[in-house]
Amino acid sequence: MKFFTYYIYKKRWLILLAWGYVAVLVLPTPYTDFFSYHESFEMYMSFWAGILSACILTSEDETEFARCYGASFPRLAFGQWLPHFLYPLLTAFLSCPLYFAFHDLRPQGGRDFSSLGVRYMTLLFSVFVTFLFLSALMLFLRVVVRNVYVSFAAFFVVYFVFYEFRRLLLQGVYPRQLVACDIWLTGFLFERAFPVTKDMWLGNRFGYLILSISLLLISYLLLKHQQNRTISS
Amino acid sequence: MELTIHQISKSYHKDVLALDGASFTIPTGVYGLIGRNGAGKTTLLRIMASVLTPSSGEILVDGKPITENLSAYRKMIGYLPQNTKLMPQLNIVEFLEYMAMLKGIRDKTEMKYEVERCVEIAGLGNERKKRLSKYSGGMLRRAGIAQALLGDPKIIIVDEPTTGLDPEERLHFLNLISSVGLEKNIILSTHIIHDIENICPNVCILNKGKMMYSGSTSGMVDSVKDMLWEAVISPGEEYELKQKAVVTNITYTYGKPIVRYVSEKSVCEGSVQIPPTLEDAYIYAVGGVAR
Numbered sequence: 001m002k003f004f005t006y007y008i009y010k011k012r013w014l015i016l017l018a019w020g021y022v023a024v025l026v027l028p029t030p031y032t033d034f035f036s037y038h039e040s041f042e043m044y045m046s047f048w049a050g051i052l053s054a055c056i057l058t059s060e061d062e063t064e065f066a067r068c069y070g071a072s073f074p075r076l077a078f079g080q081w082l083p084h085f086l087y088p089l090l091t092a093f094l095s096c097p098l099y100f101a102f103h104d105l106r107p108q109g110g111r112d113f114s115s116l117g118v119r120y121m122t123l124l125f126s127v128f129v130t131f132l133f134l135s136a137l138m139l140f141l142r143v144v145v146r147n148v149y150v151s152f153a154a155f156f157v158v159y160f161v162f163y164e165f166r167r168l169l170l171q172g173v174y175p176r177q178l179v180a181c182d183i184w185l186t187g188f189l190f191e192r193a194f195p196v197t198k199d200m201w202l203g204n205r206f207g208y209l210i211l212s213i214s215l216l217l218i219s220y221l222l223l224k225h226q227q228n229r230t231i232s233s
Numbered sequence: 234m235e236l237t238i239h240q241i242s243k244s245y246h247k248d249v250l251a252l253d254g255a256s257f258t259i260p261t262g263v264y265g266l267i268g269r270n271g272a273g274k275t276t277l278l279r280i281m282a283s284v285l286t287p288s289s290g291e292i293l294v295d296g297k298p299i300t301e302n303l304s305a306y307r308k309m310i311g312y313l314p315q316n317t318k319l320m321p322q323l324n325i326v327e328f329l330e331y332m333a334m335l336k337g338i339r340d341k342t343e344m345k346y347e348v349e350r351c352v353e354i355a356g357l358g359n360e361r362k363k364r365l366s367k368y369s370g371g372m373l374r375r376a377g378i379a380q381a382l383l384g385d386p387k388i389i390i391v392d393e394p395t396t397g398l399d400p401e402e403r404l405h406f407l408n409l410i411s412s413v414g415l416e417k418n419i420i421l422s423t424h425i426i427h428d429i430e431n432i433c434p435n436v437c438i439l440n441k442g443k444m445m446y447s448g449s450t451s452g453m454v455d456s457v458k459d460m461l462w463e464a465v466i467s468p469g470e471e472y473e474l475k476q477k478a479v480v481t482n483i484t485y486t487y488g489k490p491i492v493r494y495v496s497e498k499s500v501c502e503g504s505v506q507i508p509p510t511l512e513d514a515y516i517y518a519v520g521g522v523a524r
Contacts, residue, residue: 064312064314065312066335067283068284068307069337070337
């Protein structure tokens with residue numbers, strides 16, 4: 001466990017790997033279809049996102065301080081997180097139009113998401129709820145449960161239930177978008193929850209913002225290029 | 234303020250007894266806690282830091298159990314755990330601000346004042362912009378003490394802070410502890426006897442979870458007064474001597490063993506009485522050098 005924590009902690013490329021996965025889901029690569037139709041793979045990757053999140057639980061030092069000084073769940077949550085809350089939401093808000101530009105979230109036999117407003121709000125809601133939920137869960141496990149193995153197991157179980165529940169709630173909105181969101185949010189959790197990871201995203205939060213927008217912009221341009229080729233042929 | 238440890242025991246998994254009825258009183262000043270690795274020092278300190286719950290016994294502050302008002306007690310303590318990494322990506326100011334937040338210091342002016350005060354006490358005023366990852370071992374320990382001092386706590390708990398420090402850094406750190414300890418109750422755990430000897434007027438010795446001694450450091454040394462001997466023996470006689478007395482040290486000069494041992498009477502020829510040190514008293518209290 002410690003080895004894994006060290007790995008996450010020291011090796012930023014693992015975080016970039018998560019980004020790679022997001023890119024594979026978002027970019028129109030030859031593998032997109034493969035990933036789209038293999039939900040088990042997506043579930044696996046969701047768990048991987050969970051692992052990334054749960055690894056933070058092993059930051060024993062901080063928990064030791066927090067417990068000793070009586071830093072309760074709300075103090076950790078609001079003292080450290082609330083000031084940063086708007087930032088990920090803002091990024092999500094800005095990114096959503098680009099996201100919808102190349103993703104059709106229309107479900108098969110489910111609710112009608114054809115209205116852009118509804119689609120927009122649905123995804124934003126999903127992002128927001130996921131962020132809140134995973135944040136709260138992770139903080140709860142870190143501060144209250146403490147035992148890393150129990151927390152690990154609890155995170156998986158609760159996350160799995162949440163994942164399925166959310167799918168039911170959204171009545172078939174394609175899960176890959178949601179998984180991508182989860183990983184994206186996991187990154188935020190990493191950065192926002194714990195100051196130790198302050199400069200993980202290419203040095204600072206602006207690096208992360210630039211990376212987010214760049215990825216989405218590149219995927220949008222690639223899609224447009226592909227569409228033009230289809231039309232001309 | 235007086236901190237009393239009353240009959241504290243802690244067991245893990247039913248049959249592992251980490252602490253067995255430790256009882257002692259900690260007056261104002263630096264109080265030393267010594268013992269071998271695994272003696273129960275960290276367990277005791279974690280109980281005192283309210284991170285761990287004892288299986289039995291209680292801690293009292295001026296006669297009142299801390300469980301009566303745990304949150305008030307937690308406001309009184311500063312804690313530096315063993316081998317803590319202290320968030321290497323932050324600089325000292327960012328780190329202390331975060332710790333101040335954990336301690337419940339919300340007012341920004343107060344937080345800023347406290348952070349500055351602690352940075353200065355720790356002698357890190359010129360290292361503000363440097364990340365903690367760039368700090369030396371000694372500077373990191375001082376940063377640890379700085380966070381423990383936030384909010385001006387009355388009780389400071391420090392777990393093996395000098396392990397791995399070079400002599401200069403160690404001295405610097407001990408001076409800092411010593412100066413801070415004039416008005417506070419500082420509990421310093423270590424297995425480096427010289428640290429205790431230098432700055433702790435009172436000491437407690439733990440061995441295998443049991444308290445072997447509690448009282449003044451000078452009293453501890455006096456417990457083996459007129460009982461410490463030194464003798465040059467023949468090679469191979471060490472084992473025989475260990476059967477008769479508690480050997481505290483053996484050094485070899487030109488192939489000849491020079492032995493220090495504690496015994497009421499001389500047990501080998503040529504023994505001369507010498508003044509004891511805290512190390513001799515400690516080794517005697519824990520029953521000789523562990524093999």
